[in-house]
Amino acid sequence: MTDAKAGSDTARPGTGGGLWRYGVPGVVTAAAAGGAFVWPVAAVPAVLVTAVAWLLGARLADGGQAEAEGESLEKLEQELRGLLHDIDDSLQAEFRTVLDDLGQIRGLVSDAVGQLNDSFHGMQAGTREQEELANNVITQTGGDSNLDQFGIRSFVQETEGTLNNYVDLVVSMSRNSVETVHAMDDIATQMDGISQLLVNMKGIAEQTDLLALNASIEAARAGDSGRGFSVVAEEVRNLSVQAGEFNEKIGGEVGRVRTSVDKARKAVGDMASQDLNETLQAKDHITDMMTRLRELDDEVEQAAGRIQQVAESIDGHVGAAVRSLQFEDIVTQLVDSSRSGVEGLDRYLSGLGHVLSETADQAEHGADYVARLAEARRRLAEQRDARESRRAEARHVAQRNMDEGDVELF
Template sequence: MSEATRLAWSMIGTGLVFLLVFAAVLFVVFRIQFRDLEKVATALQDIAEGEGDLTVRITTKNQHDEIGQLATGFNQFVLRLHQMITRMSDIANNLSAQSEELRGAADGNSHIISVQQDEITQVATAVTEMSSATAEIASNAELTAHTAQDSVTLTNSGQQQVIKSQSSIRNLATEVATAGQIIGELNEHSQKISGILLTISGIAEQTNLLALNAAIEAARAGDQGRGFAVVADEVRVLSQRTHDSTQEIQTMIEALQRTASKAVDSMQGSHQMAETSVMDAETASASLEQIANAINRISEMASQIATAAEEQTSVTSEINRNTEAIREVSENLSSSAVTAADKAQMLADLALSLQQEVGRFRL
């Protein structure tokens, strides 16, 4: 082999050695550079997958080359992202707490409104019942007023009948006195005994008829005429006794002189009883007048009660309408409270989802 050939091979070997050394140095340099790029790529991939550690920072040997500037920009980006996600985490926590409070308040309001609805329903029911009761009171008061007015009419009629009976009893007393005088004159007018007896008999029958009429009118007057009925019955009894006495006189004409004085005494007693009956009738008339006045006052009071009850019915009807309006508003509030509770639950779910997303990052 010639010297030139050896020299050529020597130069080729030396070149290959230098080439290998340069390649090794170049590989080491690129390895170092790509290691920093690999760190940046790995960190970005972790952040992109949502499992990144935002506390990690990339350090490079040279801060002034492109890779160093890229690492610096990445560190600033991660810092800003860390601050932003930290704020988002705080906001999510506050949002979760506030949504829980809002949901609790909405549930509480819903319960309160539900209780208020029950109470309003009870009030509406009570007002309706009160309105019905008031209407019934008004109807009964009006009926009482009419009944009282009818009672006044009947009492006035009974009072007129008592006045008539009083006049009849006065007439009876006068006739009884006349009969006493006639009996007193029997000793002097014995020849007129038959005519006088007929007159007395007629008077007795008329008295009986008047007493019967008085008893009928007393029965019509009811409890107010009970006392007068007793008087009328006594008058009728007296009339019957007079009639019996007349019959006895007719059958015992021969004993007329002996019994004349007794007949006079009997007529005097009848006159006194008639006067007593007149006084009783006057008392009954005064009582009926007082009863009529009292019934008039009752009628006026019943009319006032009916008017007040009608006004109360109008007021309770207005209250009932207002209560129904309040119940409708309460139902709307209840629906709104339920909607608010649902929205609060949705907000809580969103806050929880946000917390879960933020929790995927390491802060």
């Protein structure tokens, strides 16, 4: 019984030593080989980690045979598992970062190329539309009179002809107006003569009335005797003769006035009726031309506004194209960031090999391994945190397409 128990106690450390001799270094070797496969630059650190792992396994096996306490082995196993977990976390974190950078690069390049294509097509279409609008404006504002479109040149020519006709008409109207003024002056002079004749006629009428009154008085005094009445009658007759002469003169003056009035009337009539229809037609034509000119001005203004819009659209396409051309800077920054991460991982693996080598080369067995592995994990964690901090500070590109974020140009 004692021998069996002793054999059993002796076999347990041996079993533990075999486990640590071959199991743990195998796991470390697999992890290091995976890192070397993904990043060839990490091949040398991976080989170093593998060698240190096997050496550490041998030391652990010897230590396991020498140590009788399972608690030390359990702590050692926990530290090794923690170390492997730290290595796995570092590798996985770097894998995710690099994959994210690659996906970001792919999205940025695809979006930039698409925007460049759309921008160039938009600039081509905008330039073509702008050219058509400019040609239309040029045609409308300076077109040939033989064209159906209304042009400024034809407007000027027609306006000039219409204005010439109006000048001739105004000259003729002025001449007729002068003649009318002269005729009216003659009428005024003759009317003055008529007024004087009327004054004389008034005097004759007064004298006739007075003589008639005297004749009545004499007739009343004489009774049947008519001597006085005959004298008065003679005077009345003389006055009647004078009145007839005055009437003839008045008739002549009135005739001449009528003639002058007829002349003035004819002149004014000719002036009023001269080419009246032509004047109205010219006025209507000018009104139509002015209306068309306003419409043309509106069309030109609209075309100019549309040209301005097209120019702004072209500016937008040019800006998008320039912004899309910056994808080379963005991709360069992302590639540099990924390269920095890979180099940092390379340094991390190199440091890992160095720390494990130092741990394996120091004192031999027991709890010292646990303390040294804990210290190694702490140092490696500090290196990893410093590497990730530098990586985060060096990463400036956050955008995943060409429509967001700022670009740090070199």
